[in-house]
Amino acid sequence: MSAPPYSYSYIFKYIIIGDMGVGKSCLLHQFTEKKFMSDCPHTIGVEFGTRIIEVCGQQIKLQIWDTAGQERFRAVTRSYYRGAAGALMVYDTTRRSTYNHLSSWLTDTRNLTNSSTVIFLIGNKSDLKDQRDVAYEEAKQFADENGLMFVEASAKTGDNVEEAFVETAKKIFQRIQDGRLDLNATESGVQHKPSQPGRTTLTDQSPKNTCTC
Amino acid sequence: MSTPSVLLATSFQHELGSQAEWDEDSTLYQPYEVEQILMPDNANCLSVRVFLKMLNLPLDIKYKTNAEYMSPNGKVPFIKCGQFVIAQLESIIEFVQSKNYSLSKDLNNSEKDEMRTYMSSVNSVFGNAESYIVWCDPDVVPITSLRCGIVYPFPLNHWITYIKKRANKARLNALGWLKKSLDDVYSDVEKCCEFLSDRLGDSLYFFNVIEELETALKEEYENDGYSRTDEDVDNITEIARPNIWQSCLDVNNVENKMDIFDDIFDLPEQAVLREDCQHFVSKLGNNEEDKISVLSDLESILTCHCKALPNRRKYESNNGWIDLLLPLITLKLPRSCMYNLFEAIFDKFIPRHVDSFHLLRLLILYHDPELCNFLDTKKVTPDLYAKLWFQSLFASSCNLTVILSIWDLYFQKGDPFFIFFLALVIIVNDRDLILNLKDETKSKIVEMISLLPSNLTVEDVTDFCALAQYYDSKTPSSFKKELETLLFKDIDCLDKDSKLSQALCLPVSVMELISNSEERNNISDSGEENVRFFLIDCRPAEQYNAGHPPTAFHLDCNLMLQEPNSFSTAVQGLLSCQRQALAANSKAGGEHLCFLGCGELLADQYTHMVVASFLQKHTHYVSLLSGGYGAFHKYLGDSADTYLWDHNEMLCPVCQKENTSSNIQISKKTSEINGHIEKSEKSDIFGIIG
Numbered sequence: 001m002s003a004p005p006y007s008y009s010y011i012f013k014y015i016i017i018g019d020m021g022v023g024k025s026c027l028l029h030q031f032t033e034k035k036f037m038s039d040c041p042h043t044i045g046v047e048f049g050t051r052i053i054e055v056c057g058q059q060i061k062l063q064i065w066d067t068a069g070q071e072r073f074r075a076v077t078r079s080y081y082r083g084a085a086g087a088l089m090v091y092d093t094t095r096r097s098t099y100n101h102l103s104s105w106l107t108d109t110r111n112l113t114n115s116s117t118v119i120f121l122i123g124n125k126s127d128l129k130d131q132r133d134v135a136y137e138e139a140k141q142f143a144d145e146n147g148l149m150f151v152e153a154s155a156k157t158g159d160n161v162e163e164a165f166v167e168t169a170k171k172i173f174q175r176i177q178d179g180r181l182d183l184n185a186t187e188s189g190v191q192h193k194p195s196q197p198g199r200t201t202l203t204d205q206s207p208k209n210t211c212t213c
Numbered sequence: 214m215s216t217p218s219v220l221l222a223t224s225f226q227h228e229l230g231s232q233a234e235w236d237e238d239s240t241l242y243q244p245y246e247v248e249q250i251l252m253p254d255n256a257n258c259l260s261v262r263v264f265l266k267m268l269n270l271p272l273d274i275k276y277k278t279n280a281e282y283m284s285p286n287g288k289v290p291f292i293k294c295g296q297f298v299i300a301q302l303e304s305i306i307e308f309v310q311s312k313n314y315s316l317s318k319d320l321n322n323s324e325k326d327e328m329r330t331y332m333s334s335v336n337s338v339f340g341n342a343e344s345y346i347v348w349c350d351p352d353v354v355p356i357t358s359l360r361c362g363i364v365y366p367f368p369l370n371h372w373i374t375y376i377k378k379r380a381n382k383a384r385l386n387a388l389g390w391l392k393k394s395l396d397d398v399y400s401d402v403e404k405c406c407e408f409l410s411d412r413l414g415d416s417l418y419f420f421n422v423i424e425e426l427e428t429a430l431k432e433e434y435e436n437d438g439y440s441r442t443d444e445d446v447d448n449i450t451e452i453a454r455p456n457i458w459q460s461c462l463d464v465n466n467v468e469n470k471m472d473i474f475d476d477i478f479d480l481p482e483q484a485v486l487r488e489d490c491q492h493f494v495s496k497l498g499n500n501e502e503d504k505i506s507v508l509s510d511l512e513s514i515l516t517c518h519c520k521a522l523p524n525r526r527k528y529e530s531n532n533g534w535i536d537l538l539l540p541l542i543t544l545k546l547p548r549s550c551m552y553n554l555f556e557a558i559f560d561k562f563i564p565r566h567v568d569s570f571h572l573l574r575l576l577i578l579y580h581d582p583e584l585c586n587f588l589d590t591k592k593v594t595p596d597l598y599a600k601l602w603f604q605s606l607f608a609s610s611c612n613l614t615v616i617l618s619i620w621d622l623y624f625q626k627g628d629p630f631f632i633f634f635l636a637l638v639i640i641v642n643d644r645d646l647i648l649n650l651k652d653e654t655k656s657k658i659v660e661m662i663s664l665l666p667s668n669l670t671v672e673d674v675t676d677f678c679a680l681a682q683y684y685d686s687k688t689p690s691s692f693k694k695e696l697e698t699l700l701f702k703d704i705d706c707l708d709k710d711s712k713l714s715q716a717l718c719l720p721v722s723v724m725e726l727i728s729n730s731e732e733r734n735n736i737s738d739s740g741e742e743n744v745r746f747f748l749i750d751c752r753p754a755e756q757y758n759a760g761h762p763p764t765a766f767h768l769d770c771n772l773m774l775q776e777p778n779s780f781s782t783a784v785q786g787l788l789s790c791q792r793q794a795l796a797a798n799s800k801a802g803g804e805h806l807c808f809l810g811c812g813e814l815l816a817d818q819y820t821h822m823v824v825a826s827f828l829q830k831h832t833h834y835v836s837l838l839s840g841g842y843g844a845f846h847k848y849l850g851d852s853a854d855t856y857l858w859d860h861n862e863m864l865c866p867v868c869q870k871e872n873t874s875s876n877i878q879i880s881k882k883t884s885e886i887n888g889h890i891e892k893s894e895k896s897d898i899f900g901i902i903g
Contacts, residue, residue, distance in 0.1 A: 020592075041586055041587075041590050041829075042586065042589045042590040044586065044589075044717075044825045044828045044829050045717050045821055045822065045824070045825030045828070046818075046821065046822050046825055047822075047825065047826075047829070048773070048774065048822060063774065070589075071714075072571075072714050072715055073715065073717070074715060075712065075715040075814070076715065076717055076821050078814075079814045079815050079817070079818045079821070080818055082815060
């Protein structure tokens with residue numbers, strides 16, 4: 001599909017969460033700028049990035065909220081969970097403590113988002129192989145038990161970063177098509193581009209079952 | 214001192230019989246203390262202030278660059294009381310006496326005579342010595358010339374200095390002082406000090422009331438920039454210090470609180486306490502006999518301190534208590550007085566809540582966001598380096614002479630929050646040094662910062678405190694009111710975490726914002742610059758249009774998400790608006806940015822993001838209105854409709870909420886989902902993330 005660069009049909013809202021220093025901002029930066037920030041300052045409150053991707057033939061604008069991992073900003077960051085269509089939950093494969101905190105992050109996410117929010121677990125810093133502190137199998141099992149999607153990635157090399165963001169979008173899109181995600185609900189985290197007509201266009205524009213994802 | 218002024222006062226006396234009351238709006242005019250005033254003038258101003266303060270007469274102090282030219286006889290200070298303008302101490306005393314206020318009415322005649330003798334000898338010796346040092350000591354004359362001329366343009370500054378110098382030298386010459394050498398002058402002062410010290414003997418006061426003399430001398434010493442040039446005044450400071458501290462801390466008439474102590478040393482941590490005291494005393498340079506008495510004092514006081522509360526405080530090594538006692542030991546007071554002082558300092562000045570560190574962080578963020586961000590990135594939090602500073606009121610981190618001098622100023626100031634600004638100045642002062650530690654480890658940075666106060670010298674103290682005062686005046690102050698109980702009073706909530714730890718930036722209360730903008734309506738010509746806010750309303754446009762504070766500018770936060778480019782244009786426009794408002798000295802202008810949201814955590818997520826983006830750009834002076842528009846509206850109550858601009862009750866979200874009951878159900882539903890968020894919103898101003 002040859003859509004002009006700044007036209008898109010949907011906006012998906014994502015949040016990125018996880019302990020301080022796991023590389024949330026670096027993942028976002030790698031995804032939006034395709035660059036690694038080696039000297040990344042700590043995030044104040046919340047930052048924000050966007051990128052348009054193509055999923056199943058649709059241009060989708062991702063609106064990504066990058067939150068501060070510090071406990072001090074929890075109250076601020078909690079308000080950003082609502083209305084997120086996707087949540088990327090990040091831990092650091094070289095620091096077990098960040099993995100151990102996942103259940104508390106997951107509880108927060110489940111409590112503060114709606115049931116259709118797609119949660120994706122990312123084990124960051126996979127390039128630091130000799131410092132590994134959390135085994136892939138262990139995290140995979142945790143993800144399966146909790147019904148999360150999972151991948152190990154590296155914001156430094158860019159490995160699997162694109163995949164994590166795009167797979168999440170595909171899953172959300174699939175849920176829209178299945179009807180599991182109600183676009184009219186205010187907190188679905190998905191909106192049509194304002195200029196486009198309402199929900200009906202979805203059925204018009206995207207022929208059923210042609211999606212390859 | 215000069216005859217005419219006394220005559221003036223006497224002539225007043227006849228007129229004053231009818232008007233017996235002291236005018237509540239009296240004002241004292243004097244030159245600027247930090248930049249301008251000379252030592253002899255400063256001494257005169259302080260004695261008038263101390264005198265009136267001791268009589269509990271209310272007084273406003275106005276600093277004027279041209280105070281001496283406003284004065285009826287060319288001398289400072291002068292007071293304006295009702296329709297009278299009176300200059301200089303003697304005339305003022307006469308004037309006040311005519312209204313039946315007197316400090317010496319309880320003294321008998323011989324005591325009065327004695328006091329007059331002392332005062333005149335002090336006046337002649339110290340007054341002339343001050344004059345001599347200011348105008349004849351080659352080391353000091355350049356400073357004098359600078360201060361004397363600082364408020365005048367070239368060449369007037371040189372001219373004024375020249376005239377004054379000539380007049381003063383002529384006077385000193387006539388009195389025979391000009392022939393003296395600097396050493397002669399010092400020895401005169403020393404003799405006078407001995408004379409006073411002999412008179413004082415072992416008693417606490419020269420006379421049975423707190424004698425103004427020593428206090429005046431003391432303040433004079435503390436407040437002038439020349440203290441180091443006149444080392445003999447140190448003696449007076451040392452003589453007076455125990456009394457000054459006791460008066461400032463209000464423990465003069467306190468009964469001996471150590472009575473309750475049963476002299477049983479049976480704390481669970483007694484062994485540790487004893488060992489620490491011994492270790493500490495062994496480092497002191499005293500002789501053996503002294504050491505034993507100091508050791509016994511230390512252990513008794515600390516044990517008593519632990520037992521003083523029913524639920525008992527616990528001593529821990531390095532909790533600052535012993536450090537806090539060291540400056541008190543040098544006063545050589547009886548044990549019970551030392552204990553009372555210790556308790557008073559501990560109660561009044563030592564922040565005990567973990568939030569004190571969060572507050573320090575917010576203050577750093579307010580004044581130097583870049584530095585704060587750097588420290589956050591390095592995970593260097595204030596509790597790591599400032600804990601001992603706070604626990605011991607800097608006593609553990611500075612050398613003894615420095616701490617004595619800081620405490621002299623501190624207790625007179627009496628503001629428990631001053632320690633935060635001292636800490637702030639220490640950190641901000643060495644910001645470049647700290648920012649250069651980019652590649653150092655966290656522990657190295659913590660160590661470096663915690664040692665910063667040890668670089669202070671006695672010469673730095675006045676500047677150091679003046680700087681802290683400056684930062685204090687450049688900071689919104691509503692946090693003090695909100696936090697005083699939490700940080701300094703309420704012992705029971707030691708572990709309770711307020712929402713301060715979660716604040717995005719410094720919170721400002723609605724009351725401060727409103728009273729601040731009202732004060733500006735009747736801008737005083739005092740030149741005292743307080744915090745001026747530039748209010749930025751971040752709510753959606755339709756809400757802004759349905760009512761907003763009169764001085765608020767609108768910034769559409771949704772733009773940030775939807776059209777980042779238009780957003781940055783909007784921000785640029787806003788900032789240039791701010792510059793224009795400032796330049797025009799408009800009521801809406803101010804260099805302190807205060808952001809205003811709706812006052813509800815969920816609705817304010819864009820506001821918070823905008824605030825965060827300003828902080829990320831290292832914008833300083835960023836604050837958030839606690840409770841947002843909701844709190845503002847509520848504070849105004851019935852006058853909301855007249856005070857707010859463009860207010861439309863049909864559209865204003867706050868008015869609508871009050872009217873519609875269906876909204877309550879929605880908010881109930883929200884509270885079920887976000888119970889903890891809702892709860893935090895109610896608690897206090899910091900609940901709504903400030």
